[in-house]
Every structure is written in C-alpha cells, then in structure tokens.
Amino acid sequence: MDKKQVLKKRMTKKERVSQIVNVASMLFANKGFKGTTTREIARKAGISEAVIFKYFSKKVALYSAIIDLKCNDTAGQSRLMKTLEGKIGRDVFRQVASFLITEHQKDPSFMRLLMYSALEGHNLSDIFIKTKGMELIEFLAGQIRGLIKNKVFREIDPVIAARSFMGMVLHYSLAQEIYGLKKYFKTPNKNVIETFIKIFFEGMTRR
Amino acid sequence: MDKKQVLKKRMTKKERVSQIVNVASMLFANKGFKGTTTREIARKAGISEAVIFKYFSKKVALYSAIIDLKCNDTAGQSRLMKTLEGKIGRDVFRQVASFLITEHQKDPSFMRLLMYSALEGHNLSDIFIKTKGMELIEFLAGQIRGLIKNKVFREIDPVIAARSFMGMVLHYSLAQEIYGLKKYFKTPNKNVIETFIKIFFEGMTRR
DNA sequence: ATAGATATAGTAAGCACTTACTAACTAAAA
DNA sequence: TTTTAGTTAGTAAGTGCTTACTATATCTAT
Known part of the structure; x- marks a missing residue:
C-alpha cells in the first residue's frame, strides 16, 4: 500500500x-x-x-x-514623457489624455489604491501625487507656457490651466471606473478625448 | 454630609x-x-x-x-437650481463652480463619505451620483444645448461638455481637500473659478 | 397631590468570532 | 548536513452584537 x-x-x-x-x-x-x-x-x-x-x-x-x-513602476508615464519631449501643440494634450484614460481603463486598481491610500491617510499616496502627479501638471504647464510665449494661447495661469485639463480627464476616469458610470455612458474614448481637446484648446487659444 | x-x-x-x-x-x-x-x-x-x-x-x-x-439633505443644490432657473450664460457656470468648490471646502466630509462609499461598494453612493450628480450634469447639458441653439456655443456634445466642466471643478476640490494639495496651492477660489470659466466658455464659443 | 404601575433611556459585562501576529516544528532542496 | 520554505497551532487584543440589569421619567387611580 x-x-x-x-x-x-x-x-x-x-x-x-x-x-x-x-x-x-x-x-x-x-x-x-x-x-x-x-x-x-x-x-x-x-x-x-x-x-x-x-x-x-x-x-x-x-x-x-x-x-x-x-x-516607482511608472514606466508608462516615463515613456510618454520621452515620446512627447520637444513636441508642442494639440497632439501633446491628446496623447496625455489618451494615456491616462486608457491606462485607468485597462487597470483601475491603481486609481483605487491611490484613492484608498489618500482617504485612509497612508502618507505614501501623497508621495506619488506630489511627484508623478506634479510632474504631469508641471509638464503640461510648461507646454502651456510655451504656447503662451508663441502667442498661440492667451495669458492664462499655466498651472490652473493644466489642472483644469487634468481635471477633465481624471474626473472622467474616476466617474467611469469608480462611480460606475461606464455602465450608462459608453461614448468611445476617442470621441470623449476629442471633445475635451476641442474645448480646452479653443478655450486657451487667442483670437 | x-x-x-x-x-x-x-x-x-x-x-x-x-x-x-x-x-x-x-x-x-x-x-x-x-x-x-x-x-x-x-x-x-x-x-x-x-x-x-x-x-x-x-x-x-x-x-x-x-x-x-x-x-436627501441637498437643500443647497436645490436652492442653487432655483436661483439659476431661467438664467443662461457665463454666470450660471460661475455660480455652479463656486457652489461646489465652497461647499466642499466648508465641509469635505461629504465628499469623503461619497468616495469611501463608492470604493467600499455601498450601493447607496451611486444612488446619489445617479440622481443628484446626474441632475447637475443634465442641468448644465441643458444650458449648453440652449447656448448651442442660440448660436453662442459651437456644436459640441452637451453631456461630454458638461462632464468636462464638472471634471475641472470636482477634481480641483478632490485634489485640494483629499489629496491634500491645498497645503501647496493657495490661489483664491475666485481666481481659480474665473480661469475655469474663461477656458470652458471660450472653448465652447463660436468664432 | 401623591403612590404605585409602566414605559423609556441607559449601563456593565460578556458572548462568539475575527484580527494581526508568533513560536515551535517539519519537509524539501542545496 | 545545513539552509530554506513551509506548516500547525497557537496568542492577546479587538470586532459586532446581546443579555440581564438599573435609573429616570411619565402616566393613572386614588
């Protein structure tokens, strides 16, 4: 046996x-x-x-x-930043928006982790926000400064403007993935992003 | 004794x-x-x-x-809606933004409650979002439809546009109050709101 | 008015179970 | 044989929730 x-x-x-x-x-x-x-x-x-x-x-x-x-696993964002280096204009914003929305859609868990961490007061969440988050804001603010200098954009506070753009994009992801709005609101990403770009870019442009 | x-x-x-x-x-x-x-x-x-x-x-x-x-304690929002009834134009958006930002600033606890509820999966949070949240979105979308009809705004999807405006405003509140950005970013509400309005309104306007 | 009956607001203590965490041991690999 | 990966069987300190009880107020019949 x-x-x-x-x-x-x-x-x-x-x-x-x-x-x-x-x-x-x-x-x-x-x-x-x-x-x-x-x-x-x-x-x-x-x-x-x-x-x-x-x-x-x-x-x-x-x-x-x-x-x-x-x-520290921000290869995606680093790659994006490298791709966009030197570029300026509408397509930069398009790519940033597209990156954030598709990334969060593919894997909402990071967004959730971050939200929980912020709510529960684990100081590690603000390290991320105050480095990687700020990096993106600063990058966009830089873009905006450039476009203001080129007389393409009007004189608008670049940081607030950058935050407003990030707000459009990030709140959209938040609502879709965490508030569960994606069940009811199924417009393709591409259209949503195009609309955001249209509003933001025309909003900033001189006339 | x-x-x-x-x-x-x-x-x-x-x-x-x-x-x-x-x-x-x-x-x-x-x-x-x-x-x-x-x-x-x-x-x-x-x-x-x-x-x-x-x-x-x-x-x-x-x-x-x-x-x-x-x-159900949404007297504030109801009052706002009543105040804005019939009105149309830039000041409507200004007042909505101002209402949301000052309300969240006075008492961030509701925002936190809502976020926790969404993350922890207590279905009651989406009731709020799918009633009061949608109410605001629909209200703004209605405004936008009106302004498109009046040939003030361009032809842009009113719901996406409304969400983009809400995104600017709500993500700003979220970042300030929950991500703790208010420690570093102290621009007065009035300036922030004016900038949001400028960008959004000009972004939507025909030319 | 006042004594007793009844309803209400509150407590101390503890139940059954879960939590994060540990010690003392065993089996597999190098 | 020695190291390493793993287990079994615990612990003390919580957890939501209940029981069995006391103190205070309110009502009612005399």
Whole structure:
C-alpha cells in the first residue's frame, strides 16, 4: 500500500514574495487597507498566514511595499514623457489624455489604491501625487507656457490651466471606473478625448 | 454630609439618535465603514455601545441611515437650481463652480463619505451620483444645448461638455481637500473659478 | 397631590468570532 | 548536513452584537 504524498512544489523567496504582492495588491485595491485581512491574502495565495509574516514583518509593511512598487513602476508615464519631449501643440494634450484614460481603463486598481491610500491617510499616496502627479501638471504647464510665449494661447495661469485639463480627464476616469458610470455612458474614448481637446484648446487659444 | 449624585442628563430618543448620527458621520467620513468601530462611536458619544444597537439594528443600518440622510439633505443644490432657473450664460457656470468648490471646502466630509462609499461598494453612493450628480450634469447639458441653439456655443456634445466642466471643478476640490494639495496651492477660489470659466466658455464659443 | 404601575433611556459585562501576529516544528532542496 | 520554505497551532487584543440589569421619567387611580 503506497500512500503517495501530494507533491508540494516549493517556490523561491522571490517568487513567493511577488505572488503575495500580486494577490495583496488586488485585495488592497478592492477593499482598502482596513478592509483586507491577512487571512484572506493567505487563502487567495494558497498559503498559510505565517508565510506572509515571514516575508513582511507587519501588514502595513506589505502595504507600503506595494504602494512603493506601484509608485516607482511608472514606466508608462516615463515613456510618454520621452515620446512627447520637444513636441508642442494639440497632439501633446491628446496623447496625455489618451494615456491616462486608457491606462485607468485597462487597470483601475491603481486609481483605487491611490484613492484608498489618500482617504485612509497612508502618507505614501501623497508621495506619488506630489511627484508623478506634479510632474504631469508641471509638464503640461510648461507646454502651456510655451504656447503662451508663441502667442498661440492667451495669458492664462499655466498651472490652473493644466489642472483644469487634468481635471477633465481624471474626473472622467474616476466617474467611469469608480462611480460606475461606464455602465450608462459608453461614448468611445476617442470621441470623449476629442471633445475635451476641442474645448480646452479653443478655450486657451487667442483670437 | 450631602453626597450629591452626579446629575445624569437623559436624552430623548430623537436627540440621542441625532447625536449618534453626527458622531458616526464624522467617523465614517474620516475612516470609512470598515475603519470605524461601534465602540469608538459609543466612546465619542459618551454612551455605551448597546445604546447604538437600541436605535440601529446593525452597524450597516446606521451607516445607511447616514448616507440616506446626506443624500436627501441637498437643500443647497436645490436652492442653487432655483436661483439659476431661467438664467443662461457665463454666470450660471460661475455660480455652479463656486457652489461646489465652497461647499466642499466648508465641509469635505461629504465628499469623503461619497468616495469611501463608492470604493467600499455601498450601493447607496451611486444612488446619489445617479440622481443628484446626474441632475447637475443634465442641468448644465441643458444650458449648453440652449447656448448651442442660440448660436453662442459651437456644436459640441452637451453631456461630454458638461462632464468636462464638472471634471475641472470636482477634481480641483478632490485634489485640494483629499489629496491634500491645498497645503501647496493657495490661489483664491475666485481666481481659480474665473480661469475655469474663461477656458470652458471660450472653448465652447463660436468664432 | 401623591403612590404605585409602566414605559423609556441607559449601563456593565460578556458572548462568539475575527484580527494581526508568533513560536515551535517539519519537509524539501542545496 | 545545513539552509530554506513551509506548516500547525497557537496568542492577546479587538470586532459586532446581546443579555440581564438599573435609573429616570411619565402616566393613572386614588
């Protein structure tokens, strides 16, 4: 009678850590820090709770690691910035809007993570906003300054203008993905973005 | 020797319920549903936990009562709508923007409550968004339709345009009050609003 | 008016269960 | 054999919610 053991496949530390991070990211994004239990993370990862605490001293350490990771994983934005370097004009705004909207649509979890983090007062969220968020605002403000200098745009505070454009775009994403408006409002991204551009660009233009 | 009893002041049911609602509102707005404990509500109200459950069968019943209350307490918006009835033009948008920004600034707790509710999936938040939120959007879209008919505005989708304006305004409030940008960005409301109006109105205007 | 009956507002203590976190051990790989 | 990845079985401190009780106010019959 051969009692065969179920063959347990062990993971390396690196693999396991990344798996835990993935599972936990999803949960933290959906339920927030308080709303997510270490037990559920473990269950969803198919391991015992103790493993989590072997790799992360505290629940909040895991959370911080995730926020850190997500904040530094901004290859997309960096690529965008590089693409747009030197360019100026309508298409720059179009591409920024398109990037933000499609990115949030593909994966709303980062937006949720950020919102939860801001509401729950985990200071790591403002690090992101005060670096990557400001970077975008400053980039757009720079664009606007350029267009004002070229006498294309009127004399309007570049930072407020940049924020107004970001507001259009980001609030649209927020409403669609988090307030659940995408169930009722299905205009294709392209049309929405074109309309935003039209309003903003003509609004800024001299006449 | 007169041992005087500390005079315990009893409240009527109505008084107590409203006190509990007030205390709990503040806590739910700051910490979300999951982050707030019935124990803390009781402590902050200076009563024992059992009192809460005398008036509200479950924690979530208290939460629902609060959201319900806040959603129906829209005297401000109703007053605004009445004031603006029949009017058309730049000043309508100015007043809507001013209303939203000052309201959120005076008391950001409603915005926080709404955000938490949307993130935590308490369906009551979308009731608000799909009634009061849509009401405002529809109102602005109506304005825009009027201005298009009058050949003041160009032919632009009125709903997307309305959402873009709301986006400017609401994302500004969100960033200031919840992302904590008001620490760094202190331009007076009046200037911000004027800039938004300038951009949006000129952006929509025929030429 | 006042004594007793009844209803209401409140409490202290604790139940059953969950939380984040730990210690002491075992199995697989190097 | 030694290291590493994993488990089992706990802990103390919460969690929402209930029970069994007391203090205060209001009503009613005398």
